[in-house]
Amino acid sequence: MQSQPLSRLNKPAEPGAATPAPKVGFVSLGCPKALVDSEQILTQLRAEGYETAKSYDGADLVIVNTCGFIDAAVQESLDAIGEALAENGKVIVTGCLGAKKDTDGSDLIQKIHPKVLAVTGPHAVGEVMASVHTHLPKPHEPFIDLVPPQGVKLTPKHYAYLKISEGCNHRCSFCIIPSMRGDLVSRPIAELMLEAENLFKAGVKELLVISQDTSAYGIDVKFRSGFWNGRPVKTHMTQLTEALGQLAKQYGAWVRLHYVYPYPHVDEIIPLMADGHVVPYLDIPMQHAHPEVLKRMKRPASGEKNLERILKWRQMNPDLTIRSTFIAGFPGETEAEFEYLLDFLKEAQIDRLGCFAYSPVEGATANALDNPVPEEVREERRGRVMLLQEEISKQRLKAKVGKTVKVLIDELTPSGAIGRSAADAPEIDGVVHVKKPFEPHKKLAVGQFYDVEITRADAHDLWGES
Numbered sequence: 001m002q003s004q005p006l007s008r009l010n011k012p013a014e015p016g017a018a019t020p021a022p023k024v025g026f027v028s029l030g031c032p033k034a035l036v037d038s039e040q041i042l043t044q045l046r047a048e049g050y051e052t053a054k055s056y057d058g059a060d061l062v063i064v065n066t067c068g069f070i071d072a073a074v075q076e077s078l079d080a081i082g083e084a085l086a087e088n089g090k091v092i093v094t095g096c097l098g099a100k101k102d103t104d105g106s107d108l109i110q111k112i113h114p115k116v117l118a119v120t121g122p123h124a125v126g127e128v129m130a131s132v133h134t135h136l137p138k139p140h141e142p143f144i145d146l147v148p149p150q151g152v153k154l155t156p157k158h159y160a161y162l163k164i165s166e167g168c169n170h171r172c173s174f175c176i177i178p179s180m181r182g183d184l185v186s187r188p189i190a191e192l193m194l195e196a197e198n199l200f201k202a203g204v205k206e207l208l209v210i211s212q213d214t215s216a217y218g219i220d221v222k223f224r225s226g227f228w229n230g231r232p233v234k235t236h237m238t239q240l241t242e243a244l245g246q247l248a249k250q251y252g253a254w255v256r257l258h259y260v261y262p263y264p265h266v267d268e269i270i271p272l273m274a275d276g277h278v279v280p281y282l283d284i285p286m287q288h289a290h291p292e293v294l295k296r297m298k299r300p301a302s303g304e305k306n307l308e309r310i311l312k313w314r315q316m317n318p319d320l321t322i323r324s325t326f327i328a329g330f331p332g333e334t335e336a337e338f339e340y341l342l343d344f345l346k347e348a349q350i351d352r353l354g355c356f357a358y359s360p361v362e363g364a365t366a367n368a369l370d371n372p373v374p375e376e377v378r379e380e381r382r383g384r385v386m387l388l389q390e391e392i393s394k395q396r397l398k399a400k401v402g403k404t405v406k407v408l409i410d411e412l413t414p415s416g417a418i419g420r421s422a423a424d425a426p427e428i429d430g431v432v433h434v435k436k437p438f439e440p441h442k443k444l445a446v447g448q449f450y451d452v453e454i455t456r457a458d459a460h461d462l463w464g465e466s
């Protein structure tokens, strides 16, 4: 084995080679609650390697944490912002006054001090940090920073998951997630946008939005507004999807939505898929179609409405791919209820489908329901669903032959590459096998998009040439 001289492997950084840390000035006004907010922001700044400046002119940027309680406090805060603008020029405002509106409904601070870079309300560490990252990015220091800016990822470099919330407010009778993870807790929108931006900057071409219930995003915080790029954005699925779609467009990437429950506001998401950056794909775990079974499952949606919505969405965007999961043999499921599910599937023509035989998870309340279905019947019903789905999938994929679809390459193979179209999520859906191009100058590369003409299909996958 050839050995490397030790000096090359362990070469220390040249003295003074590291970029000096950016400095942030901090003005903290207001009550003890505001003080705690200031401490949290300062802690986060320190944790990320920013330094604090003791004077205005030694700072690269100033944060003013304001108070808006009484008139005198408002004036003091406005004066402090004015002073920071005059002395330094780069100012981010946070705190109670940031949430205050003028009598005409406009943002008070922006009106009086239009030059401030960003304004947030109180308890907004994530939003303040997102603004700091935008206006005073800290250069990544490979010798000091333990974690790359996009965080540690277990997925390939070109796709990543974005978890937007934790927990769930539903109590489906077959599920124990709420008892393990608690009620819904949505992550701040500014924090999500920052994470998404870091991922795109690091080369991610497909962002997969996940949660237990993506449609419920923001319910726990009453859809409060956060700030992204200096403008308010609601903690709401529609606004999050719109903002992620715009970001994905800048980076030539895709956003894919998983675990979407078919609430009425999902109608607003379909138009956001028009330019293809939010891919026309919805993963909607429906679990069953019969109203009585859904009731016993304590599911938040009814089967009939699901069908109505699917048909309407397909009218709005004929390219829409729908993925779903179903449970066969749920306790009490009669043969008639099961056949109702089969009829639903024939009509709904779900593109991608997973079906599980009911499994009595320990602790699930459904285990106590009357008339459990014997295991062999559960398995037999699962088999019937999959057989039907195979035929549906075959027909739907056959309709793509002759069309050109955009494909993101996941891996190279001796005969070309394996990739996925907008209709295929990684790991769970089918793939597109892309033939090696004849022309030597045309090369397929992992993490790149190609237009692929589809030449063949089976019940799961497609084949084509770029």
Ligand code: SF4
Binding pocket: 168, 169, 170, 171, 172, 175, 176, 177, 178, 212, 213
């Ligand atoms: S199945 Fe999904 S929606 Fe129902 S309780 Fe579990 S996590 Fe929540």
